[in-house]
Amino acid sequence: MTIIPAQAASLVVPALEAAVRAPSPHNTQPWRFELAEDRIEVLLDPERVLAVADADGREARLACGAAVLNIQLALRAAGQACAVRLLPDRARPAHLATVWLQGPCQVTPEDRAFARAVSFRRSNRRPFTDRPVPVWIRDALVRAASLEGAALVLVERGRDLDELARLLRRAEHLQNEDPAFQAELRRWTAAGGRRDDGVPLAAGGPRPAAAGLLTPRHHPEGPAGREPLVAVLCSFADTPLAQLRTGQAMQRVLLTGTTAGVSASFLSQPVEVPATREPLRGLLGGQAHPQAVLRFGYGFAAPATPRRRPEAVTRSRRQQPEEANR
Ligand SMILES: Cc1cc2nc3c(=O)[nH]c(=O)nc-3n(C[C@H](O)[C@H](O)[C@H](O)COP(=O)(O)O)c2cc1C
Incomplete structure (x- = not known):
């Protein structure tokens, strides 16, 4: 079950919605998320790493990196500064990133434009026109x-x-x-x-x-x-x-x-x-x-691909015993 701390829910829910819109090889969505009051943790889901095409998980990590950026963009567009630590825990290699919520920030038009683009970006495999990219x-x-x-x-x-x-x-x-x-x-x-x-x-x-x-x-x-x-x-x-x-x-x-x-x-x-x-x-x-x-x-619009809902891939962070003792 997912428990989102009440004050953070208005920030965290859109951030997770953005995270799952990241591209991934064969749309495997090789991520999981864990929540604490002040942070979102991004984890690799090893069950969703392509065993043949991506045996060492390189592409899965690219996909999770994209999800991390989407989280940052959504938080910034909601006026929340954040800090990211990649691979924060050597003892837990599947823990790929922690995004810390850091309090209010100014929102720029670019923040808004990028956060909006997350939901309408698509991989477009259709033929492109002859129009060159300027x-x-x-x-x-x-x-x-x-x-x-x-x-x-x-x-x-x-x-x-x-x-x-x-x-x-x-x-x-x-x-x-x-x-x-x-x-x-x-x-x-x-x-x-x-x-x-x-x-x-x-x-x-x-x-x-x-x-x-x-x-x-x-x-x-x-x-x-x-x-x-x-x-x-x-x-x-x-x-x-x-x-x-x-x-x-x-x-x-x-x-x-x-x-x-x-x-x-x-x-x-x-x-x-x-x-x-x-x-x-x-x-x-x-x-x-x-x-x-x-x-x-430039080409005709491509259709959206499906995603698992954020709540299906998110849970609250259980406090580890050594953290409780700090
Ligand atoms: C690392 C990586 C490699 C990918 N390689 C291919 C590829 O070789 N051919 C392809 O058609 N799509 C490829 N994709 C695109 C995914 O199939 C696509 O992101 C996924 O189906 C989700 O669709 P969307 O990007 O439209 O959201 C790749 C995506 C990622 C992140």
């Missing part, structure tokens, strides 16, 4: 990643994009050949019905007219449009801490796109497959660690 939005996307301590590397047309497309095709081929990967994908691709997780078929986009180079998953034969902007989100280390920070960066990048009217979707195959991840890293100069490949552009 330079000022490209710059804003790059800035959004660096604000959260990550790097967004834009892969411009030409040899690099061709090489990225080749790695994508290779990774996709290897995943298609892997029965365990395919079984996992099928498990999380819902044919409709009343599921509150997984990717509904409707989120895969319309049937394609022609095969394309950069093909989004969940859109098995589809093109991703003719001139998408493709970028690789990178971290400067490949530790759980760096992955959480990069998850925050990923969400800030996606929301920056959303507020500017730009759609985005993921092309994670070359990062997930070990045989293509290292060459992808080489393509980017060998320094940073690729965490997610994203494409950006």
Whole structure:
């Protein structure tokens, strides 16, 4: 049962509603939340880490990082300052973050715009139009990643994009050949019905007219449009801490796109497959660690994917004996 302290409920409920709107691989929603009077704790749910595509939980940590940013944005938009500590407890590695409520703060128009964008951001796997993403939005996307301590590397047309497309095709081929990967994908691709997780078929986009180079998953034969902007989100280390920070960066990048009217979707195959991840890293100069490949552009609105309700994934924090004795 969830017990939300009465004074904090008006802040915490919208913050949790925002948290669960974070993107996650195959919409697994690999998070849980614990509440105390002055804080929200974000935990990894190991049962929801993809055993084949994400064996070490890297993508699940990206998703939880995104949920942490959503909590911060919702609190700020409600006039509540907050402080975040990532991986606060070495003895409890599943405890990914604590967001501390810190009292009233001024709300800026940007806080409001970002918090609003959380509920209408979608992964858009549909083909994009030929309209290019303008330079000022490209710059804003790059800035959004660096604000959260990550790097967004834009892969411009030409040899690099061709090489990225080749790695994508290779990774996709290897995943298609892997029965365990395919079984996992099928498990999380819902044919409709009343599921509150997984990717509904409707989120895969319309049937394609022609095969394309950069093909989004969940859109098995589809093109991703003719001139998408493709970028690789990178971290400067490949530790759980760096992955959480990069998850925050990923969400800030996606929301920056959303507020500017730009759609985005993921092309994670070359990062997930070990045989293509290292060459992808080489393509980017060998320094940073690729965490997610994203494409950006303009397209028809994509449908929302379902979520488990916050109360299904939240409980009150039980006081640990050693805390009670402090
Ligand atoms: C780390 C990560 C990797 C993802 N990889 C892919 C991918 O390779 N292909 C894809 O179509 N969607 C991918 N997604 C998008 C999820 O499927 C999507 O976030 C989820 O279904 C929820 O839908 P929403 O983003 O519209 O809220 C990824 C999401 C995350 C966070």
